[in-house]
Amino acid sequence: MNQSGEAPARAYPDLHDHIAALEKAGQLIRVDRPINKDTEMHPLVRWQFRGGIPEKDRKAFLFTNVVDSKGKHYDIPVIVGGLAANREIYRIGLGCDFDELEQRWAEASRNPLKPKIVTRAPCQDIVIQGEELNRPGRGLDGIPVPISTPGWDNAPYTTLSQYITKDPETGVQNVGNYRGQVKSPRRLGMNPSLELRPGIYTHWLKYKKRGERMPAAVVLGAPPAVTFMSTQKLSESLDELEVAGALVGSPLNVVKAVTVDLLVPAEAEIVVEGFIDTEWLEPEAPFGESHGHVNLQEYNAFMDVTAITRRRDAVLTSIISQVTPSESSLIKRVSLEPMLLHGLREGLGLNCVKRVSLHEALTNLRKVVILHMEKDTPRVEVWRAMYGLCSQHRAVGKYVIALDEDIDPENLDAVWWALSYRCNPALDVEILRHRDQGHGPRSLRNGGEDASVLFDATLKEPFPPVSLPKREYMENARKIWEELGLPPLKPQAPWFGASLGEWDERFDAMAKRATESDYWVTGEIIAQQRRNDVPMNTETRRLKPKE
Numbered sequence: 150m151n152q153s154g155e156a157p158a159r160a161y162p163d164l165h166d167h168i169a170a171l172e173k174a175g176q177l178i179r180v181d182r183p184i185n186k187d188t189e190m191h192p193l194v195r196w197q198f199r200g201g202i203p204e205k206d207r208k209a210f211l212f213t214n215v216v217d218s219k220g221k222h223y224d225i226p227v228i229v230g231g232l233a234a235n236r237e238i239y240r241i242g243l244g245c246d247f248d249e250l251e252q253r254w255a256e257a258s259r260n261p262l263k264p265k266i267v268t269r270a271p272c273q274d275i276v277i278q279g280e281e282l283n284r285p286g287r288g289l290d291g292i293p294v295p296i297s298t299p300g301w302d303n304a305p306y307t308t309l310s311q312y313i314t315k316d317p318e319t320g321v322q323n324v325g326n327y328r329g330q331v332k333s334p335r336r337l338g339m340n341p342s343l344e345l346r347p348g349i350y351t352h353w354l355k356y357k358k359r360g361e362r363m364p365a366a367v368v369l370g371a372p373p374a375v376t377f378m379s380t381q382k383l384s385e386s387l388d389e390l391e392v393a394g395a396l397v398g399s400p401l402n403v404v405k406a407v408t409v410d411l412l413v414p415a416e417a418e419i420v421v422e423g424f425i426d427t428e429w430l431e432p433e434a435p436f437g438e439s440h441g442h443v444n445l446q447e448y449n450a451f452m453d454v455t456a457i458t459r460r461r462d463a464v465l466t467s468i469i470s471q472v473t474p475s476e477s478s479l480i481k482r483v484s485l486e487p488m489l490l491h492g493l494r495e496g497l498g499l500n501c502v503k504r505v506s507l508h509e510a511l512t513n514l515r516k517v518v519i520l521h522m523e524k525d526t527p528r529v530e531v532w533r534a535m536y537g538l539c540s541q542h543r544a545v546g547k548y549v550i551a552l553d554e555d556i557d558p559e560n561l562d563a564v565w566w567a568l569s570y571r572c573n574p575a576l577d578v579e580i581l582r583h584r585d586q587g588h589g590p591r592s593l594r595n596g597g598e599d600a601s602v603l604f605d606a607t608l609k610e611p612f613p614p615v616s617l618p619k620r621e622y623m624e625n626a627r628k629i630w631e632e633l634g635l636p637p638l639k640p641q642a643p644w645f646g647a648s649l650g651e652w653d654e655r656f657d658a659m660a661k662r663a664t665e666s667d668y669w670v671t672g673e674i675i676a677q678q679r680r681n682d683v684p685m686n687t688e689t690r691r692l693k694p695k696e
């Protein structure tokens with residue numbers, strides 16, 4: 150059945166606007182040659198995460214000529230990396246600067262905007278339901294879902310798939326991004342990672358108790374704000390489409406799904422409707438996971454498809470996940486960091502926390518967390534911040550490190566430097582027991598419980614300066630470097646020396662004389678300070694001045 154969908158007015162970008170904006174900004178690579186979705190597509194885009202390409206140079210890939218291993222051609226293009234291959238792509242999609250993010254999320258959760266219900270929607274340009282779904286190419290077999298980890302995954306999986314379900318008691322809808330194993334042209338998997346406490350699982354339990362199947366609508370490709378929101382954990386009392394509307398400052402257009410009683414984004418690319426069984430479970434996976442290992446087979450839910458609706462010009466979005474860094478880790482990280490910061494500052498009144506940084510490469514997010522602390526924060530507040538961080542989520546912070554703001558959390562050499570000189574493990578390390586293992590291969594050791602290690606690696610006493618030339622000398626030398634036409638520099642913090650509290654006017658005077666080539670004067674002064682009553686290596690700062 151075909152309907153003509155007149156596009157409702159809106160004040161936010163849909164995926165097509167976003168793709169056009171990416172192309173204009175030089176962030177999109179179009180691939181028009183045939184690409185096998187089951188063997189070539191994900192490995193090709195994976196190279197930009199494993200090939201030494203800096204984050205800012207990663208791109209979105211739009212595949213316009215998609216085939217499978219049997220030579221089948223698909224009429225739906227696939228975009229990979231289109232939402233968060235790099236931060237700029239995310240910023241373009243959300244239309245806001247990163248320093249506004251903390252307030253935007255907080256504001257949107259406080260003042261959600263009710264969506265606008267429309268009766269005609271692009272996502273229902275084409276509606277396939279009933280017996281027609283059984284015809285070749287009219288069910289899930291018509292959608293070019295790629296294989297993410299060829300060689301390990303047991304099927305194609307939808308990865309950027311937002312499952313919409315409704316709480317049968319409150320009527321509040323949840324939108325969560327979960328993977329879906331393509332099991333048959335009319336059967337899609339559903340895998341709630343229980344350690345993440347996904348909203349869909351709460352709903353599933355309620356339907357199960359009632360002895361009913363759970364109606365669901367799976368959105369494949371949505372306005373970017375919906376996608377970003379679906380990867381964040383919000384309070385279950387919030388309707389996430391309302392929060393997404395508030396995030397873009399305008400109500401979202403939604404339309405009633407055709408065969409289930411749910412509201413779906415009107416500008417969605419493809420919507421798969423159906424019922425998730427609450428009695429029977431099926432084996433699901435192996436599938437390459439974001440914790441960097443393959444998730445072996447588990448019993449999980451499945452959905453019987455009752456309708457597939459789509460735009461005439463639908464584009465399928467697929468996301469690079471598995472080993473981090475990935476599009477999946479970045480899409481969560483960009484907003485999760487400010488949200489965790491907000492929880493510490495606003496929730497616990499810890500304004501001394503300046504930044505939360507989630508280490509991304511290989512560990513995935515949440516395991517290694519760095520807190521930037523304001524200078525001279527009292528020790529008890531440093532510890533309250535670390536305990537508070539761990540309490541925000543059952544599995545956030547396996548290793549938590551509190552650092553001063555001069556240490557760049559992205560530079561693990563610098564983090565080790567701080568751990569080496571600013572932290573005494575006998576005094577500044579705590580183990581928190583009885584923690585959840587979180588997302589990862591599950592171990593039965595220790596009764597299945599994990600633990601956290603917290604490190605206070607902030608400065609606790611004045612320290613001598615960083616042993617690099619002062620800023621003015623480094624800046625001057627940089628000009629000479631450039632004049633000489635030497636290779637471009639990529640400054641890494643610290644790239645100049647700064648005081649860390651232990652320095653005085655006497656040292657300043659000596660250093661100044663040295664740079665003015667007057668060090669002979671200093672030689673004469675120190676000759677006046679000779680002593681014969683101290684052992685070698687006695688620090689002058691530990692001595693009282695001689696009477």
Ligand SMILES: Cc1cc2nc3c(=O)[nH]c(=O)nc-3n(C[C@H](O)[C@H](O)[C@H](O)COP(=O)(O)O)c2cc1C
Pocket residue numbers: 308309323324325326327328329340341342343345346347348349379380381382383468470477478480481
């Ligand atoms: C690419 C991608 C795939 C994901 N797949 C799953 C999944 O299969 N199951 C799951 O429970 N969470 C998955 N997540 C994490 C959820 O999206 C995340 O926990 C979200 O907060 C869930 O929202 P909800 O609790 O409001 O439903 C995935 C996230 C991303 C970015």
